[in-house]
Structures are given as structure tokens and as C-alpha cells.
Amino acid sequence: MSQIHEKSPKHCAAKQSHFPAHKFNKKLFYSFSTLLLTILALILLVWLTLHPTKPQFSLKQTDIYQLNLSSFPHLLNSSIQVTLFSQNPNRKVGIYYDILEVYASYKGQQISLDTSIPPFYQGHEESNVLSASLLGEGLPVAPSFGYQVGRDKSTSGNLVISVKANGRLRWRVGSWVSGRYRFNVDCIAILPFSGSSLPTGPLTTKQGTQCSTAL
Structure with missing residues (x-):
């Protein structure tokens, strides 16, 4: 059933x-x-x-007021003033510079501490002049530092240093803002020697140089 x-x-x-x-x-x-x-x-x-096109930087002026080296244990005191020119080449994209730190180096050795430039916004095709005081106190350098500076003076008569900047930026298109992007700036300053091998007085160059920007 x-x-x-x-x-x-x-x-x-x-x-x-x-x-x-x-x-x-x-x-x-x-x-x-x-x-x-x-x-x-x-x-x-x-x-x-x-x-968006990456921002453009150029080095307008460099002044070295102090670059003193102790004989032992090879510690460096430095005082450098730099003026940078920053430009946003984009016609429709703004740039937020959230972090921008500048320092100086010589033959791969950092000769100043990082100096932070306050955050700022750069509008379409806008330019800004940025100034930074780069200081160093008791920075350890290689034992050959003094020799290298003296050799540059005797061979070329110029002191060549690098002014570098590392930072984070954001793009702005209308009301939309991107995430953060890392960028690096590398500039070269050529300063003619005067006086002793290591400059204790001002060394100045107003010869502008274009910087390379990696993004």
C-alpha cells in the first residue's frame, strides 16, 4: 500500500x-x-x-655657512641654507604635499639632518618657492671626508654636494583625492671654494640647476 x-x-x-x-x-x-x-x-x-605628470623641482640657491670636521672621531657640524623651486605642470590636477623632508649629502654621506617642510597644496600649474635650513651637529662621517674635500678643492676648485628631498604626495582631480604616492628629488649644487679646505665661512651659488624627480 x-x-x-x-x-x-x-x-x-x-x-x-x-x-x-x-x-x-x-x-x-x-x-x-x-x-x-x-x-x-x-x-x-x-x-x-x-x-598626471610628476612635479618638477629646481635648486635656485645654496649657501654653506658651516662645514666643520673634528679630527677624531670624525664628526661633522654643518649649516646649509637651500632654496627650491617647485612646480605643478598639470592643467587639471592639483597636488597635496603631505610630507617633504630635505637633507644634504656629499659623496653618498649625509652631511645634514632631515628638515621637514610644512605640508601644502599646489594648484593647477602653480609654483612655490621652498626654503629649508639644513643643520647637522656631530654627524659621523668617513675618515676620508676631509681628504676628499681637499682633493676637490685642488682638482676642480668646487665643492659638489647633493640636495635631496623625500616625500609623500596625493593627486586631486575635482573633488576626488588619490592615495599617497612616494616621490624622491635629487639636486646638485656646485659651490666654488674660498679659503681653507673645509669651509668655515659662506660658500654661495645662485646658479640654478634642474633636479630629477622619481615617482
Whole structure:
């Protein structure tokens, strides 16, 4: 004798009501995913269309007021003033400089501490003049530091130092602001010698040099 299983009207109603809820959640998920992908595609399209150009830097003036080296244990005291010119070449993209730290080096040796320049915003095709006082007190340098400086004086008559900047920036397109990007700036300053091998008085150059920017 066969058995007939009948489902109660209550059971059937519960099962039927389950499917519309499942379909609604699935449709909501697809709608949200489509909206998110559309927004990301729009941002990517704007980014590729505008294609921001990295900022440009140049070194306008360098003044060395102190560069004193102790004979032992080869510690350096320095005082350097630099003036940088920063330019945003983009016509439709602004730049937020969140972090910008400047320091000086000589033959790969850092001869000043990092100096922070306050954060600032640079509008479309805008330029800014940036000044920084680079100081160092008791910085350890190689034993050959004094010899290298003396050799530069006798061979070329110039002291060549690097002025470097490391930072983080954000691009702004309309109301949209990007994430942070790391950038590095490298400038060369050529200062003619005067007096002793290691300068204790001002050495100055106003010969502007273009800097390289890596982003």
C-alpha cells in the first residue's frame, strides 16, 4: 500500500516565501557590485585621461655657512641654507604635499639632518618657492671626508654636494583625492671654494640647476 505524503498549506507558504527573499538578496548583491565596478571604472577612466605628470623641482640657491670636521672621531657640524623651486605642470590636477623632508649629502654621506617642510597644496600649474635650513651637529662621517674635500678643492676648485628631498604626495582631480604616492628629488649644487679646505665661512651659488624627480 503506497503512502501519500501531503504537505500542509503552512509548510508550502513558508517555502514559497523563502525563494523571493533569496532572489532579492542576490539581485541586491549584483546591483551593488555593478555600481562599485562602475565607480572604479569611472575613476580609472578619469585617471588615464588626465594622466598626471610628476612635479618638477629646481635648486635656485645654496649657501654653506658651516662645514666643520673634528679630527677624531670624525664628526661633522654643518649649516646649509637651500632654496627650491617647485612646480605643478598639470592643467587639471592639483597636488597635496603631505610630507617633504630635505637633507644634504656629499659623496653618498649625509652631511645634514632631515628638515621637514610644512605640508601644502599646489594648484593647477602653480609654483612655490621652498626654503629649508639644513643643520647637522656631530654627524659621523668617513675618515676620508676631509681628504676628499681637499682633493676637490685642488682638482676642480668646487665643492659638489647633493640636495635631496623625500616625500609623500596625493593627486586631486575635482573633488576626488588619490592615495599617497612616494616621490624622491635629487639636486646638485656646485659651490666654488674660498679659503681653507673645509669651509668655515659662506660658500654661495645662485646658479640654478634642474633636479630629477622619481615617482
